[in-house]
Amino acid sequence: MDSGGWIVHGYTNGATATGAGNHGFTCGYAASSCGSWEFEQREQQFISSQIQHRLNEASLIAAISMHLSMDDDDDQSAVYGAAMVDDLLTPSPSTHHAVAAAAGSFPSSSSSSASFRSASVSYSPDTSSSAAAAAATGFYPELSSQVAPLLPPPPLVRNEPQPGRYTAGLPPPPPPPVTGGAFRRYARHLGPRRAPKPGACGQRMFKTAMSALAKMHMETTYRRRQYYYQQAAAAAEAAPPPPSGNNQLQHTMSERKRREKLNDSFVALKAVLPTGSKKDKASILIRAREHIRSLESKLSELEEKNRELEARLVSSPAAKNDKGETAAAEAGDETKREDLVEIEVTTTSGGSGVADAAATGGDQETCCTLNVDLRGGGGGGGMSTTDVVLRTLQCLREQIGDGASLVAMSTSAGSGGRPPSANLTLQLKISMSLSMDDVTMISPRNQMQHTMSERKRREKLNGSFVALQSRPYVLPPGSKLDKTSSILIGAREYMKFLESKLSELEEKNRELEARLVSSPAVVAKNDEEEAAAPPEAGGEVKRERIGSSH
Amino acid sequence: MDSGGWIVHGYTNGATATGAGNHGFTCGYAASSCGSWEFEQREQQFISSQIQHRLNEASLIAAISMHLSMDDDDDQSAVYGAAMVDDLLTPSPSTHHAVAAAAGSFPSSSSSSASFRSASVSYSPDTSSSAAAAAATGFYPELSSQVAPLLPPPPLVRNEPQPGRYTAGLPPPPPPPVTGGAFRRYARHLGPRRAPKPGACGQRMFKTAMSALAKMHMETTYRRRQYYYQQAAAAAEAAPPPPSGNNQLQHTMSERKRREKLNDSFVALKAVLPTGSKKDKASILIRAREHIRSLESKLSELEEKNRELEARLVSSPAAKNDKGETAAAEAGDETKREDLVEIEVTTTSGGSGVADAAATGGDQETCCTLNVDLRGGGGGGGMSTTDVVLRTLQCLREQIGDGASLVAMSTSAGSGGRPPSANLTLQLKISMSLSMDDVTMISPRNQMQHTMSERKRREKLNGSFVALQSRPYVLPPGSKLDKTSSILIGAREYMKFLESKLSELEEKNRELEARLVSSPAVVAKNDEEEAAAPPEAGGEVKRERIGSSH
């Protein structure tokens, strides 16, 4: 093992160079390279490690003698630790003594020495945590509970060995007794932790202890400086120190928040990703990237296809747009267009059709011949025969459905077909059941009727259009769409926009809520409908840390 | 110099508790807060700072004696430090002596003692850094350079006081001398650091030291337990300790790599994002999310449009694929799908039409006769003649558009029409080339054009309709509206619904936000748009996680 670390080296007699020869401890940092620690028990000292230790940085020479008892009884230790802390927290100059006493007392108490199983114990900000945990919590009073998040100047309650004393004692000072559970998510990690895994236990404790030590020391140093001798020079630089204690906590909190936000962003991002097996943060990022790329490529490809399609469509029907719309287009549009087409229908109704009405012969069925003349208007009648036939038939079918069936038909366009006049002869068989009377005038009448109904329909449609039109969404000005289409598309766009905005808002809301909910706050009952949101992400518990789900 | 650091407290006679009473050093940590170190020259000792230090965690009792000379000559100190490190790194058991010598030599060199400006100095892995820095780097050898990021077993070059020796000497051992710049980015942070900001410095060192201490202790504990009294119970838990040393470094490295990967993923992700002002990690995530959403929406929209376009195209040519190319290629390749309808097409192609091919006379126009036989299947012939004609014509038109025009046609159904067999004869004139013909068909052209454009328009409209139709909103079943109207109205209703929901959500959101904001918490910067947010109830402090700060 090459891990670096501090190595203590004790020399009771070695360090000759030091003025006072009786002690010369050197502490070095063991570089990562060193394979393993070797400790050598030496002299009387309970621990004296003989190591190849590295002194580095030249500026640091330390003698460290340290005792860490790693026994396993938690409760007692916790309590004890709290007590110790309590003691040690006292800012009085007498601390020296106290410390010494503590140090001295330790060996004796080694049997019941404290063991800090895990951070969870030391933190355990969750109010639901056990009393013991709470007691241990006292160690980090500022973190101990959301109720009393911070106590810049430690309360300095002294010599209160009772467990839980701190958690109980501290609340008063903090002005805002924030009751919520803003840090509940942390509680999940901190609170319910299992046994601290015997192997590596104590490290965290140690760290925590050190942190506390640091804080304490800071406090101490500050005080001492204040009380004892302030050198002027020191004073010059001593200015900043005071904020340290408070700042640190604030910093911690801030960092915590930052992390939280980042994690939230992660889950948010994950939500919009296709569900993948890896819940990894890095995987999320990578997948996000891939997804974006794929989306983009797909999009461009689609765009391409779209362009092509559009081109194809445009090229076919509008091939010769060059001519200009001339007569046709300019005339108003849709509603009027029927007029333009100018179809005139002349029918020869009655049993005796032009040709073979007799042939059909049936009683209940009337045979009639319909003669449609495509009136080749001045120059206008550009409609092809095909169209005429088609439309006629269409109308016929639409209107009378299966009430009439085509028996025979013949069309003939003007010789070249270009002379716009065309003739269409239809021989229809009309079933009696439908209003006998008008049998005679089937076609014109129907046509008329059709026209009327169509007009009505159009009107209705237009009404709907204007209703839709009132929507706020406006298409980009450049779009060359006609009114109706633009309205429709606009509506669609607007809907999309609404939806996206809604989902976005919903998302934000969720997030906000989570944040609020994470606190115990009652929070308004939002549970209304909330159906819309994409359900995929719904399953996961709000606060789930990303990876932990499984 | 107020940099934090170890403060050595020497007690030659104090710590009575320790077995060997002759030395009991206590070490406190000077927090960042302390403006300056105050060293008190005491007794003969070059430095002995008297501090009130806190011992916490009950399990930790440490006596630390440490020397930090805070003079300002960097170079010398650095070199010196390197030398020291060098010395101390020697793994031989004789190190004790070396260390002792080093320690001893210190006082004498106190005038030129090393100064620990900052952690930056301690790291400075950047190869480009000055020799002095490199020497100082020895402190964190594993970080010293990207070339030799890790040296599990230290090369153990001995007694090479030259600065930079280590950086040079270390590379060999690491099996994979990762030559790249895997950690180059770290160099950026580590190398060119400025003066360590006098105020808070030293904390890191402290922490590191503590960590080492912890390790040591664990080691120690383990050993002691091993060598001295091993309680059976303790042994159970003592198993893991050995790995501590090596694992830790490995862990650190692994973690480092992980972080690096994550960061790489971040930059990769950022690369595919639209350039935004915020380079924040969280912002990247958020923007990625937004981008994905926008891309998706855009994509779906495009897809929709595409579908629509395709439908338009398909509805014409593909709908009745049966027609196939018909005239152009007489192949009777009927796709089979029309099974029910049972249409058989026989085409007689060729220039000589039945009737008046001559009439058309044009060379470039081909007249052909199309004979469609409606094969009346067994009883299946539900299709009316009208339909057959209609569909046939439709297909004809859609497929070849204006390329072919109907000259004449005649249909005859079986007498009663019900006998499903019908015959349809079409005489078509097919324009050879799209281009040429136009001259001949002037007049109909406009009309046709109009028709076509109108058709297009209709189709587009229909496309929009179907697009709209896809909206989730459905009208109450009772409504008797026709399809289009219902769609329109449904769209409108849906919009209304969306809008109302949105406003409602917005309202809720505002309220939530207000609630969050009202708390003193800094609250994540939601500042996106969200202009409104009237901070109504400032009073209620929900869950202040941060509240403690002020």
Add this chain to the structure above:
DNA sequence: AGGAACACGTGACCC
């Protein structure tokens, strides 16, 4: 100054 962002090392946990 003071907050925001980041990197780092570390303990814990999971497979």
Add this chain to the structure above:
DNA sequence: TGGGTCACGTGTTCC
């Protein structure tokens, strides 16, 4: 049990 992941607190830098 070890590699991998995460959360955390801290130090440091930038604005």
